[in-house]
Amino acid sequence: MAYERRWETRRRGGRSAGDEARESYYGVPVIHRAPWRWEIPTYFFLGGIAGASYVIAGIAHVFGGDEERPVVRAGRYLSLAALIPSPILLILDLGRPERFHHMLRVFKVRSPMSVGTWGLVVFGAFSTLSALIQAAEDGLFGRGTLVARLLLRLPSRAIAFLGQFPAFFVSGYTGVLLAATAVPLWTRNYLLMGPLFLASALSNALAAITLILTVAGRTSHRSLRRLERFETVVMGVEALLLAALRLNSGKTIARPMHEGRLGRIYRVGVLGTGLGLPLLVQAPGAWLGRRLPRGVTVLAALLTLIGGALFRYLIVTAGHRSADDPQATFELTRARENGSRRS
Amino acid sequence: MSTTVIRDQPGRTGTTGARPGAVGFLTDTTLCIGCKACEVACKQWNQLPMDEFGFTGYSYDNTGDLSATTWRHVAFIERISDSEGRRPTTMRAFQSNWLMMSDVCKHCVNAGCMEACPTGAIIRTEFDTVVVQQDVCNGCGYCVPACPFGVIALDLGDGRARVGDHKAHKCTLCYDRLRDGLEPACAKACPTDSIQFGLVEDLMDRAKQRVADLRAQGVEEAHIYGDRAVGGTGGIEGLNAFFILTAPPEVYNLPAQPELPQRKTIPASVSTALAAVAFAVGAILSLRRK
Numbered sequence: 359m360a361y362e363r364r365w366e367t368r369r370r371g372g373r374s375a376g377d378e379a380r381e382s383y384y385g386v387p388v389i390h391r392a393p394w395r396w397e398i399p400t401y402f403f404l405g406g407i408a409g410a411s412y413v414i415a416g417i418a419h420v421f422g423g424d425e426e427r428p429v430v431r432a433g434r435y436l437s438l439a440a441l442i443p444s445p446i447l448l449i450l451d452l453g454r455p456e457r458f459h460h461m462l463r464v465f466k467v468r469s470p471m472s473v474g475t476w477g478l479v480v481f482g483a484f485s486t487l488s489a490l491i492q493a494a495e496d497g498l499f500g501r502g503t504l505v506a507r508l509l510l511r512l513p514s515r516a517i518a519f520l521g522q523f524p525a526f527f528v529s530g531y532t533g534v535l536l537a538a539t540a541v542p543l544w545t546r547n548y549l550l551m552g553p554l555f556l557a558s559a560l561s562n563a564l565a566a567i568t569l570i571l572t573v574a575g576r577t578s579h580r581s582l583r584r585l586e587r588f589e590t591v592v593m594g595v596e597a598l599l600l601a602a603l604r605l606n607s608g609k610t611i612a613r614p615m616h617e618g619r620l621g622r623i624y625r626v627g628v629l630g631t632g633l634g635l636p637l638l639v640q641a642p643g644a645w646l647g648r649r650l651p652r653g654v655t656v657l658a659a660l661l662t663l664i665g666g667a668l669f670r671y672l673i674v675t676a677g678h679r680s681a682d683d684p685q686a687t688f689e690l691t692r693a694r695e696n697g698s699r700r701s
Numbered sequence: 702m703s704t705t706v707i708r709d710q711p712g713r714t715g716t717t718g719a720r721p722g723a724v725g726f727l728t729d730t731t732l733c734i735g736c737k738a739c740e741v742a743c744k745q746w747n748q749l750p751m752d753e754f755g756f757t758g759y760s761y762d763n764t765g766d767l768s769a770t771t772w773r774h775v776a777f778i779e780r781i782s783d784s785e786g787r788r789p790t791t792m793r794a795f796q797s798n799w800l801m802m803s804d805v806c807k808h809c810v811n812a813g814c815m816e817a818c819p820t821g822a823i824i825r826t827e828f829d830t831v832v833v834q835q836d837v838c839n840g841c842g843y844c845v846p847a848c849p850f851g852v853i854a855l856d857l858g859d860g861r862a863r864v865g866d867h868k869a870h871k872c873t874l875c876y877d878r879l880r881d882g883l884e885p886a887c888a889k890a891c892p893t894d895s896i897q898f899g900l901v902e903d904l905m906d907r908a909k910q911r912v913a914d915l916r917a918q919g920v921e922e923a924h925i926y927g928d929r930a931v932g933g934t935g936g937i938e939g940l941n942a943f944f945i946l947t948a949p950p951e952v953y954n955l956p957a958q959p960e961l962p963q964r965k966t967i968p969a970s971v972s973t974a975l976a977a978v979a980f981a982v983g984a985i986l987s988l989r990r991k
């Protein structure tokens with residue numbers, strides 16, 4: 359059963375089946391919600407960080423100076439570290455985990471999940487390779503050993519550059535994957551979902567890298583400021599995209615984002631803790647050059663990460679709610695009098 | 702309930718993109734007596750387990766919804782009162798004020814579930830029907846929110862005694878029976894021929910005739926659900942299992958003008974790619990050597 363059956367005695371908010379019957383077919387959902395559990399939003403969060411920290415490391419490597427070496431290093435390691443749990447989460451979520459390799463028997467351009475699986479495989483190769491190169495540079499394979507010499511001889515800049523494509527892909531395709539469903543909240547905002555997921559992935563990766571570098575204390579103040587500047591820009595864009603999503607959804611479809619517990623998570627968790635507070639704390643430091651105490655930087659980064667995780671949870675769960683709401687589906691699929699949806 | 706007003710659209714009404722030789726169902730809801738013989742026949746033939754036992758309070762509908770283990774679902778809509786709660790004093794020329802409809806997988810001409818499936822488990826058969834290959838499905842569940850009609854579902858068991866197989870299931874249009882030249886079990890069992898099986902083109906001709914007859918009898922709202930005008934819209938190009946309805950689709954819990962979800966894939970990818978380029982430029986500007 360895709361939804362919880364409500365028997366006559368189990369009224370929802372004091373409404374009986376008869377009350378519901380006036381507005382819909384007894385409140386029964388028109389479409390089935392996705393059967394995904396906690397693994398999927400967790401993967402969205404970690405996979406986003408894996409892709410976006412590769413992006414940061416790669417761009418810092420190709421375009422940045424020697425000062426950015428710590429950023430490259432942190433980004434490469436972080437990318438692989440966040441990537442490793444991803445396939446495990448995805449396999450765990452399957453109804454039949456032992457059949458995970460059936461994903462690899464076809465390549466379907468029209469299925470974002472199929473394309474995403476292959477994108478993840480390709481990105482996995484890049485992420486692993488770059489992390490290995492970093493390990494060799496750090497001397498983790500010994501000096502002058504065969505493995506170390508081989509890895510150091512690889513064209514690491516070219517790899518970092520080419521890897522940008524799968525890295526950006528992994529950071530953003532999950533938004534497209536959700537958009538290509540019948541779920542009202544996701545598909546109504548099809549143009550916004552990918553950019554929003556990208557922005558969230560980038561701000562989370564920037565926060566995580568800042569966190570690592572601040573705690574390790576091995577980077578220049580200038581380099582950190584550059585990261586923070588970019589982070590404030592990304593978070594600003596993210597806030598704008600979220601506002602656009604709300605406007606574009608309309609009242610009925612956006613309802614799950616305002617009401618009850620999810621509404622509180624959205625306002626307090628995603629907007630307040632995840633975007634507002636860190637922006638307030640970081641923006642003066644990043645743009646006016648005021649030096650922040652280390653503790654504050656760490657705190658802001660942590661808040662951003664919490665906000666990012668909550669955002670993934672919110673968008674998935676609010677999507678489920680909108681799928682359960684017959685009015686949201688009708689809003690999406692009602693025939694327009696002027697015939698705008700007539701093809 | 703704000704519903705859709707159905708008007709005929711020349712060139713769309715009564716046409717579908719079904720391939721020649723495609724078979725399907727015509728479910729004529731004006732003939733349905735709500736006996737649920739189709740539900741039972743489907744369960745028996747396909748050896749589907751029973752559902753949770755209880756009373757929903759949804760009129761005579763104790764089935765509730767289509768699911769992994771329920772592939773025909775008879776909906777009961779009681780129109781015993783007007784919006785003010787009064788009993789109507791005039792009745793339509795035909796039937797009672799009951800609306801009953803046996804819902805089923807629509808075997809869409811372009812099927813959202815099939816396009817979504819990352820394993821290729823969902824295929825189009827030689828009969829132009831949509832079938833899940835049970836030995837391939839790995840239960841990723843992506844087809845479930847990709848069906849615009851809320852048909853396909855994972856079998857997650859009943860949470861108590863019965864453990865589900867965690868794979869996706871839906872109506873197969875009795876693929877095994879078709880192979881042996883038999884009609885699907887529900888159509889066979891239906892005592893009023895509310896469910897009719899046949900070639901989509903033949904059924905569509907019959908449906909157009911029936912709608913014309915009904916309208917001549919004074920049922921002006923009679924219309925086809927599942928052609929290019931209603932139900933099979935937005936790139937779906939028609940439903941091989943279609944319906945004759947006498948009220949707006951929303952009344953039957955059906956979307957009036959659904960869209961093929963994968964139509965969004967390309968524009969959504971383009972906007973994501975553009976955003977990626979913008980963010981890349983931003984990152985280069987912030988991190989480049991100064």
Ligand code: SF4
Nearest residue numbers: 806807809813814848
């Ligand atoms: S109605 Fe749903 S499950 Fe049936 S073929 Fe169409 S998309 Fe697939």
Ligand code: SF4
Nearest residue numbers: 818838839841842844
């Ligand atoms: S659950 Fe099975 S049929 Fe549905 S999309 Fe996944 S692999 Fe395909």
